[in-house]
Amino acid sequence: MKYIKAHKISAILILIVIILAAIYVGISIYFSTHFFPNTTVNGEEASKMTADEVDSVLRAAADNYVLTITDRDGNDYELVGADFDYSYSLPDSSKTLLKEQSGFAWPMNLNRSHELTLDVDASYEETAAKNAMSKLALFDTDSYIAPQDAQLTETDDGWVITEEVMGTTLLDSARDKVLAALDEGAATLELTNDDYENPTVYSDDESLQNTLTQISKYTDTTITYTLKSSDEDLVIDGTVIKSLIKIDDDGNISIDEDAVTDYVQSLASTYNTYGDEREFETSLGDTITIGGGDYGWVVDKDAMKEQLLEDLNTGGTITGEMQYSQEATYEGSDEIQDTYVEIDYTKQHLYYYKEGKLIVETDIVSGNINKGNGSPDGIFKIVYKQSPATLVGENYSSDVTYFMPFAYNVGIHDASWRSSFGGSIYKTSGSHGCINVPESAAKKIYKNIEAGTPVIAFYRKAVKLTSENAKVSNAYSYVSED
Numbered sequence: 001m002k003y004i005k006a007h008k009i010s011a012i013l014i015l016i017v018i019i020l021a022a023i024y025v026g027i028s029i030y031f032s033t034h035f036f037p038n039t040t041v042n043g044e045e046a047s048k049m050t051a052d053e054v055d056s057v058l059r060a061a062a063d064n065y066v067l068t069i070t071d072r073d074g075n076d077y078e079l080v081g082a083d084f085d086y087s088y089s090l091p092d093s094s095k096t097l098l099k100e101q102s103g104f105a106w107p108m109n110l111n112r113s114h115e116l117t118l119d120v121d122a123s124y125e126e127t128a129a130k131n132a133m134s135k136l137a138l139f140d141t142d143s144y145i146a147p148q149d150a151q152l153t154e155t156d157d158g159w160v161i162t163e164e165v166m167g168t169t170l171l172d173s174a175r176d177k178v179l180a181a182l183d184e185g186a187a188t189l190e191l192t193n194d195d196y197e198n199p200t201v202y203s204d205d206e207s208l209q210n211t212l213t214q215i216s217k218y219t220d221t222t223i224t225y226t227l228k229s230s231d232e233d234l235v236i237d238g239t240v241i242k243s244l245i246k247i248d249d250d251g252n253i254s255i256d257e258d259a260v261t262d263y264v265q266s267l268a269s270t271y272n273t274y275g276d277e278r279e280f281e282t283s284l285g286d287t288i289t290i291g292g293g294d295y296g297w298v299v300d301k302d303a304m305k306e307q308l309l310e311d312l313n314t315g316g317t318i319t320g321e322m323q324y325s326q327e328a329t330y331e332g333s334d335e336i337q338d339t340y341v342e343i344d345y346t347k348q349h350l351y352y353y354k355e356g357k358l359i360v361e362t363d364i365v366s367g368n369i370n371k372g373n374g375s376p377d378g379i380f381k382i383v384y385k386q387s388p389a390t391l392v393g394e395n396y397s398s399d400v401t402y403f404m405p406f407a408y409n410v411g412i413h414d415a416s417w418r419s420s421f422g423g424s425i426y427k428t429s430g431s432h433g434c435i436n437v438p439e440s441a442a443k444k445i446y447k448n449i450e451a452g453t454p455v456i457a458f459y460r461k462a463v464k465l466t467s468e469n470a471k472v473s474n475a476y477s478y479v480s481e482d
Helices: 002-030 051-063 095-099 103-109 126-134 172-184 206-219 238-244 257-271 301-314 425-429 439-448 468-472
Strands: 039-041 066-070 076-080 087-089 114-116 121-123 151-155 158-162 188-190 222-226 234-236 245-247 253-255 278-281 287-290 317-321 324-326 340-344 349-354 357-363 378-381 389-392 397-400 403-407 410-414 435-437 454-458
Touching: 002 103, 039 051, 051 087, 051 095, 066 172, 076 126, 121 172, 126 172, 151 206, 158 206, 158 238, 172 188, 206 238, 206 245, 206 253, 222 301, 238 245, 238 257, 253 257, 253 301, 257 301, 287 454, 301 317, 349 439, 357 439, 378 403, 403 439, 403 454, 410 439, 435 439
Parallel strands: 039 114, 066 188, 222 317, 340 454, 410 435
Antiparallel strands: 066 076, 087 121, 151 158, 222 234, 245 253, 278 287, 340 349, 349 357, 378 454, 389 397, 403 410
């Protein structure tokens, strides 16, 4: 019984094998005359078709031929064969492709894609094809965007590498490539970078990167200068430094000394206070505007240029001080503070304050304005003090006990030859320009005053000063006789 049962099982297995073999052979025979699934020929669907069927599809496809051209950005453009009488014949039947297909290998090819190409003899009107091609936006030369090289660009935040622009300008060879695709009967054509006019310098260019690194050495620098002429520090960072460097044709970076000279000049224009107009509240309580004179801060441009060049080449975080060729007595925006001499030429009166306290108040006699000897107005400072002193002019020599010059050779001094001061004496019997005061007042001023004390001298009415001392001392109301 066991033998009979085993014999039946063997018979069944043999039968199954025979059936499977028959199925395998049958499918193999089928695929010897039909294309595998997932097969295209010249882009046309050919799955499970015979060669004759594929040939018919291909011939029919010529009547509806479209070449889809894809640019390098992924945009598609279509050339429609009907626009230029496109057709083609098949020198070889699809049977030549089918012969290369092994039907017995069907189990391994059921899930594979097969993109086959069959040579065709295309026929079309070339001139019409070229005209159709030129109508595509892809080949519109008027709208081409030219390629641009990557380059260094200066922005508000500093220098950066501006990326290259690939552009849309096609080479003439791209048109030849399209005609070749038409000749081949291709359904698709993908253009590559080789078909375009391309930039010659890209953003990853080593030379550009090196140049940017050199620039960063400078623009990452921060220089802070403390200022005696201002309440705030001067900070020179990358936004300023980027305008002080230059790039040569080889990408080398260096300091532009001319730009540094101009920048230092701008610092002088900003922070110099020499001769600046200032608002001043007088002892009478009103406010006047007075400029001129020689009091104030003057930036030493040569020293600052040398220092700035050195600091820029050093790089990093640097602190220093603004260099001045002339300094005011007091630092900061308040250059007068509470110790000064006030001379009101119109009222013929002088006030001397020390640390906010009125030390001396006195009538004066100033320069004879009717004879062209008007005393210089402006903001000055006591240059020195001398006792005794001899004052020498073109036609005079006077001995005084106390002399405190503030504007060229003009100063405050006693005048023993005068018996009265103030009023309108200066209009007819004024000095050669100096400020005459009673000896007692001169003595008290001399005793308390120090060189460098600001002197604010002003007229309340417009005057014209033409004397040499007014010119040399930069008087506010100086007018050239010429």
